[in-house]
Amino acid sequence: MAGPEFRTYDVFTDRRFGGNPLAVVFPSGPLGTPCMQAVAREFNYSETVFVLPAEQGGTARLRIFTPQREIPFAGHPTIGTAICLAERALEAGAPLPGDLVLEEGAGPIPCRVEERDGRLFATLVNELPLELGREVDAALLARCLGLEEAEVATGNHLPLFASKGLRFVLAEIDGTAALEAISLDLSAFSAAALRYPECEGDFAVVAYCNRGQGRVEMRMFSPLDSIPEDPATGSAAAALAAHVCLRTGAPQDLEILQGLSMGRPSRILATAESPGPGQSLVTVGGTAVRVMQGHLAEI
DSSP, rough: OEEEEEEEEEEEEEEEEEEEEEEEEEEEOOOOOHHHHHHHHHHOOOOOOEEESSSSSEEEEEEOSSOOOSSSOHHHHHHHHHHHHHHHHTTTTOOOOOOOEEETTEEEEEEEEETTTTTTEEEEOOOOOOOOEEEEEEEHHHHHTTTTTTGGGOOOOOOOOEESSSEEEEBBBSHHHHHTTTOOHHHHHHHEEEEOOGGGGGOOEEEEEEEEEEEEEEEEGGGGGEEEEEEEOOOHHHHHHHHHHHTTSSSSEEEEOGGGGOOEEEEEEEEOOOOOOOOOEEEEEEEEEEEEEEEEEEE
């Protein structure tokens, strides 16, 4: 007997073998947390998502796992799952379900799916508050990335913790050459995780540089969570866009390029605005391409 259906997608790209791989699993019956975690470790993608019946009136409930842990929110699983659900609806002869609400650990995430240039394009809306934590020592951050301290740009902000549902350290890097030259020091990451216990053992770093005219190049490293580098990180894009909006006091419309040094180029479109005091409204959008599908062995 066949087990749960799964599909894999490359997300934030318009071609196979670019972007960020994602596994979307549809359990055919009760599936416990240890089993979900084991399946996520087997796929060994940065995230695997399990699609369950909605509990709060939404379209579906999502549980998202890295190879090591369950997380409350992530961008590329949200975008990929929205496109997957839209594809399944079209295959069943239903109209394109333009508006979806995906229930995640961080709360309900509204999504919009539409056709753009012959492809399905999904946009998520993240109204979670922007949570800013303490600043991170630039010298230690530079050690983590194998850079000189002077290559960590501090003119706009010091490295600091930021979250729009998932916590990262945002660090501006002085130019694309330094960004491309990053070489991880795992002992420094371990030291940083001990020094900053609020990261809960996962000192995840978003290193970025501003290319101008709304274009940003970004890299994300989470080696303590078995993700040495992520090719496309929607949750990090949300935190970065929200932080730039807060820092500049102006709405943002960003094109974020990621995965270039990995040979998996990704393109994330992000907007950010502040509708009122303490409010943060961010959208993150992109496409996804199906790569594989099938069934797990009965579990």
